[in-house]
Amino acid sequence: MLRNLERGQLVRLYVVLGAEAVDPAHPAHQYFVRREQSTYEGFERLVRWKTHPDLAARELLAFWTGLERQWVMDPSVDFLAVWDNFADRFFVAS
Template identity: 30%
Template sequence: MTSNESGRRRRGPYAKSAARREQIAQAALQVFGARGYRGGTVQDVADAAGMSQTSVLHHYPNKQELLIAALKRRDAVTDGTPGTGECFAQSIVEQAQFNEGAAELIELYAALCGESTTSDHPARSYFEARFERLRGEYGAEFEFMKSIGRLRPGVDPHVAGASLLALWDGIQVQWLLSPDDVDMAGTLKAYLDLVILPES
């Protein structure tokens, strides 16, 4: 047996296992997005994945691990790289436009974000860390805009960052409920146009 043949044999089961884990994570995303964490069950995830509950628990030993896998899958698809410098506003609008084509991921986020405010929810620390990170990132982006004279006078960069995050989460929920009546990307652009001055 050559070394290449040996390597292929070793990678085969690993690749199959990785694909199975991804399949389960996608199923968990669908289930928790539609029913919330408390409403969805491991059996629901197994049914959505087309496998037994035992097989699911072989890859993710409990419901909490399934939740984290679903959130990570959501992040991998919908979280873009933070914009830098003068591309920040454009990157936000483009990410919102992309998100409009990923409704099930937005459903998952909205359902679990609301649930996570309870003290014992397994996703609470995930959302706390996420909001802290994004407030810092957005605040830093607005600080840069201020440094080059493009932040409207009187606007606090860190308040603007927290406001953008709050607006984005809120407009996503409105869009989920009335997608034909709400322009998520357009609403975010309108806010950014209010606080960021056009290039001179």
């Protein structure tokens, strides 16, 4: 996460390209489908201690991608503060 904060333009490019690749005809569509699935699976392993790791991984992925989009749209969003606030609640035993 901290690495991404240092590479704002790269995150912006990734967010924009990912939005464009929603179209199945887009040349990068399969890349983004595989990348999101891989990230989801990694998150699921990370939160296997949760009651429903599959749902928790989906929530974490949705939060992360949504926060990235908000930060790209409005760089004044304090990414780290929002992330820390979320993490304080999310990463506690359920």
